Amino acid sequence: MKHWLMKVEPSAYTIDDLERDGTTKWEGVRNYQARNFMRDEMRVGDKVLFYASNAKPSGVTGLAVIRRAGYPDPADETWTLVDIQFVKKFANVVSLETLKATKGLEKMVVTQKGSRLSIQPVTKSEYDIVVKLGKK
DNA sequence: GCCAACGTTGGC
DNA sequence: GCCAACGTTGGC
Numbered sequence: 001m002k003h004w005l006m007k008v009e010p011s012a013y014t015i016d017d018l019e020r021d022g023t024t025k026w027e028g029v030r031n032y033q034a035r036n037f038m039r040d041e042m043r044v045g046d047k048v049l050f051y052a053s054n055a056k057p058s059g060v061t062g063l064a065v066i067r068r069a070g071y072p073d074p075a076d077e078t079w080t081l082v083d084i085q086f087v088k089k090f091a092n093v094v095s096l097e098t099l100k101a102t103k104g105l106e107k108m109v110v111t112q113k114g115s116r117l118s119i120q121p122v123t124k125s126e127y128d129i130v131v132k133l134g135k136k
Numbered sequence: 137g138c139c140a141a142c143g144t145t146g147g148c
Numbered sequence: 149g150c151c152a153a154c155g156t157t158g159g160c
Contacts (some may be wrong), residue, residue, distance in 0.1 A: 078157050116156080
């Protein structure tokens with residue numbers, strides 16, 4: 001079982017949209033590294049931190065789970081889709097600022113300078129720390 | 137809106 | 149295959 005962080009801008013999709021929809025196709029990834037994670041490594045049941053980028057503030061807004069593993073995008077088979085399912089919305093956003101200030105998350109990809117990757121692997125311990133922060 | 141970081145493209 | 153130019157991401 002792996003853990004992931006998936007970024008999306010609120011103007012495109014939010015945790016509220018996911019709560020309403022239940023599940024959604026994760027469309028629009030146009031980066032090879034991110035695609036390869038979806039295509040090769042994501043499995044049904046993997047846990048996902050749902051991250052809002054370009055937000056006020058940017059941060060993790062809730063949790064999701066992989067519902068369907070990587071499959072070709074019917075619109076363009078170069079690219080890969082997965083389906084994710086809503087798990088929960090955090091009472092409060094766990095902001096990037098908080099992530100950067102939290103012990104144990106120093107190596108988390110999203111806290112690194114210049115980290116633009118929209119699909120990122122997260123360790124179990126990082127995932128657990130963020131879930132705990134989300135309950136506060 | 138600015139701009140640093142970084143991925144991609146394309147001329148050579 | 150190198151690398152400058154260009155485009156995009158995303159924090160601020």
